[in-house]
Amino acid sequence: xxxxxxxETPAESAAGxxxxxxxxxVATADATATQDDSTPAxxxxxxxxAAPAGPSGPTGVGQGAGAVVSAALGLVSLxxxxxxxxxxxxxxxxxxxxxxxxxxxxxxxxxxxxxxxAANALWAGVFALAALIxxxxxxxRPAFGAPxxxxxxxxxxxxxxxxxxxxxxxxxxxxxxTGVLLGLPAAS
Numbered sequence: 452x453x454x455x456x457x458x459e460t461p462a463e464s465a466a467g468x469x470x471x472x473x474x475x476x477v478a479t480a481d482a483t484a485t486q487d488d489s490t491p492a493x494x495x496x497x498x499x500x501a502a503p504a505g506p507s508g509p510t511g512v513g514q515g516a517g518a519v520v521s522a523a524l525g526l527v528s529l530x531x532x533x534x535x536x537x538x539x540x541x542x543x544x545x546x547x548x549x550x551x552x553x554x555x556x557x558x559x560x561x562x563x564x565x566x567x568x569a570a571n572a573l574w575a576g577v578f579a580l581a582a583l584i585x586x587x588x589x590x591x592r593p594a595f596g597a598p599x600x601x602x603x604x605x606x607x608x609x610x611x612x613x614x615x616x617x618x619x620x621x622x623x624x625x626x627x628x629t630g631v632l633l634g635l636p637a638a639s
Contacts, residue, residue, distance in 0.1 A: 511603050517589040518609035524582035525616025528575050528624065535574035543567035557637075565635045572627035579620030586614035 546562035554562075589610040593602045626632035 511606060514589050514592055514602065515606050515609075517585055517592075518606045518613060521582050521586035521589060521613025522609050522616060523613075524578050524585060525613045525620055528579035528582055528620030529616060531571070532574060532578055535571045535578075538574055539567040539571040542570040560635055568633075568635070569628050572624045576621055576624030576628065579617045579624055581617075582613050583617030583621060586610045586612075586617060590614070 543563055543566075546564070546566050550559050550562045589606065593600060623632065
């Protein structure tokens with residue numbers, strides 16, 4: 452039968468554990484002292500160093516997701532999308548079907564490639580506009596939702612990135628659509 456020493460807890464003496472090292476005794480004493488400490492902290496927690504019971508306010512998950520979506524849409528507007536590729540191929544096919552073999556080269560180029568280029572630019576502009584709107588909404592949200600609550604810096608950075616990509620994508624889409632940027636070659 453083991454004898455109870457001063458440093459053993461009641462659970463340890465009942466389990467019949469052997470001798471403990473000094474580090475184990477100190478760790479056990481610290482754990483017991485932490486569990487018994489019931490003085491409230493100044494911020495309202497029951498124990499010092501304890502995690503809060505629940506979220507104390509909005510976490511910003513929606514704003515963060517909106518910022519990431521804005522940046523992703525802006526990137527898609529610059530690199531192209533599946534929808535833009537399909538619309539471009541469709542317009543190219545329609546143009547080829549509508550032109551006859553006797554049509555001039557200028558007509559064949561415009562119908563076969565010009566409309567496809569414009570359709571691709573149109574869809575790039577749609578994605579750029581969506582990125583711009585999503586980014587502006589995320590940046591303006593704190594002013595309408597919780598005016599005093601700070602917005603996480605990374606959310607602002609990503610939202611500004613989405614707005615910037617949206618503006619660049621929209622500008623490039625307009626230039627492509629109007630033919631200022633990489634317009635159709637002149638056919639005689």
